[in-house]
């Protein structure tokens with residue numbers, strides 16, 4: 187049976203939500219991840235150090251005692267309201283790890299964003315001084331840009347100029363979804379990228395060709411098979427510019443199976459199994475630890491975990507959980523059940 191041991195992984199992009207949903211989902215991230223880079227797109231967004239600190243405490247209050255290894259890493263939502271002195275204090279105090287830019291209107295709750303990426307030069311200059319990473323949701327919202335070209339258009343229209351003006355700014359291209367994005371990262375030494383389990387394992391035919399699948403609808407949208415192949419190639423290559431960020435983004439079935447499908451894939455429960463299966467299919471399991479445990483830690487300046495996990499491929503299991511129910515009765519569907527039937531994960535004593 188195929189098997190691999192890796193340092194406990196980190197999830198460098200995760201949506202943990204709040205209240206009932208937070209209470210229901212956080213254990214799924216905490217089970218196999220050491221760190222989670224927690225996205226700030228709540229309503230209202232997380233924009234001050236005090237809000238980040240309070241949110242961090244709400245998260246920790248909901249982590250089961252047996253999973254106390256889990257440490258949320260907090261981010262602030264970029265907008266003109268961001269107070270740079272407050273941000274600097276938050277970074278200095280170790281409360282804020284990074285900031286996240288969303289183009290207004292691009293994705294869930296980014297209607298709250300204001301301003302073009304090009305309008306934040308003062309912030310970017312300070313981030314360089316503070317050695318703090320800018321996390322970017324890279325999608326053009328121009329109405330004349332095709333849905334499947336939005337990432338490439340954003341890189342051309344916005345991110346390229348920012349990287350040229352701020353050559354020392356560390357940028358994470360979040361949930362890179364296209365070959366064009368991979369190419370952009372490779373040609374910009376200060377740009378790195380997170381890649382999701384769903385963009386590594388699915389493409390737009392899975393989303394659209396057999397009836398539209400709400401559970402696979404996310405932003406940026408799953409793109410072509412060739413784009414997926416470029417992502418897989420980048421992930422298994424071991425290249426330190428690419429690492430796991432699950433973008434686990436739970437939405438209740440009531441928001442998924444309606445006329446307006448909420449964007450987001452809930453992959454926290456089985457994302458690691460999905461990535462293991464991708465690497466296994468590529469005969470690259472020995473590179474898994476770089477992608478899920480080492481590369482991201484190096485980018486964010488932390489040593490990898492000293493705890494180890496063992497992942498072992500197994501005979502397919504019949505019955506594993508496929509959804510959860512929140513205390514208010516909402517259901518959330520798990521991504522990656524097929525792959526998770528094939529993998530056993532355990533902590534190495």
Ligand code: NCD
Nearest residue numbers: 201293294404405435449450
């Ligand atoms: C995310 C969410 O639901 O918060 N949705 C998604 O499709 N990825 C937001 C985001 O990261 O774009």
Ligand code: ZN
Nearest residue numbers: 199225433435
């Ligand atoms: Zn996200």
